[in-house]
Amino acid sequence: MVTEADQQETAHGLSDDESMRVSHETIYECLYLQARGELRTELKIALREGRTRRVNLSRSTSTRGGIVGMVNISERPKEVEDRAVPGFWEGDLIIGKGNKSQIATLVERTTRFVMLVRIPYDRNAEKVAYLLGKKMETLPEFMRNSVTWDQGKEMARHADFTVRAGIPVYFCDPHSPWQRGSNENTNGLLRQYFPKGTDLSLHT
Numbered sequence: 750m751v752t753e754a755d756q757q758e759t760a761h762g763l764s765d766d767e768s769m770r771v772s773h774e775t776i777y778e779c780l781y782l783q784a785r786g787e788l789r790t791e792l793k794i795a796l797r798e799g800r801t802r803r804v805n806l807s808r809s810t811s812t813r814g815g816i817v818g819m820v821n822i823s824e825r826p827k828e829v830e831d832r833a834v835p836g837f838w839e840g841d842l843i844i845g846k847g848n849k850s851q852i853a854t855l856v857e858r859t860t861r862f863v864m865l866v867r868i869p870y871d872r873n874a875e876k877v878a879y880l881l882g883k884k885m886e887t888l889p890e891f892m893r894n895s896v897t898w899d900q901g902k903e904m905a906r907h908a909d910f911t912v913r914a915g916i917p918v919y920f921c922d923p924h925s926p927w928q929r930g931s932n933e934n935t936n937g938l939l940r941q942y943f944p945k946g947t948d949l950s951l952h953t
Contacts (some may be wrong), residue, residue, distance in 0.1 A: 784833055816905050816920065817863060822897060822928055824918040829895070835859040836894035838879070839932035842872060843939060845949030850949030852949050853881055856935045857892070863935055869950060878906035897929050
């Protein structure tokens with residue numbers, strides 16, 4: 750029979766054994782290493798820092814250059830223009846206090862139907878693609894024709910979004926917000942409820 754004293758003695762012995770100790774870095778590395786696919790993205794969303802790998806904090810996180818595989822708005826189907834067919838969306842982010850929180854806004858051009866997507870912690874491209882795709886795949890297929898976005902780096906993983914939701918992404922020309930005018934107007938209205946300087950992370 751194992752007594753409580755025996756258990757305490759065993760635990761004490763293990764704590765003295767260097768080979769039985771594991772650092773917090775080892776635990777983190779194991780957690781990040783085993784995260785794959787959707788689990789990896791869900792882990793990233795759940796973790797406060799929003800990362801699924803250990804990062805050298807001395808390294809700059811900024812990246813230069815354009816978005817890989819970007820398809821310009823000029824290649825978008827012509828049927829988008831007259832708004833006769835539903836399923837063509839315009840999207841963007843509204844940014845909160847100190848550029849530290851954000852909500853994705855999606856507006857359907859024909860019906861003006863609006864969907865908001867909470868993007869917690871940060872707006873890295875993997876997270877944005879995953880959460881937008883998860884939201885859009887709830888729509889019927891006839892409502893999933895395309896999304897038009899600006900050239901913000903948050904949509905750099907647009908190919909992942911397209912694979913998940915089955916929706917191609919078209920990108921506006923630089924500094925051309927009128928090319929997604931429905932979304933711009935909607936964001937202006939939303940600012941009545943989410944004024945600039947608001948901490949958007951407080952909203953579900």
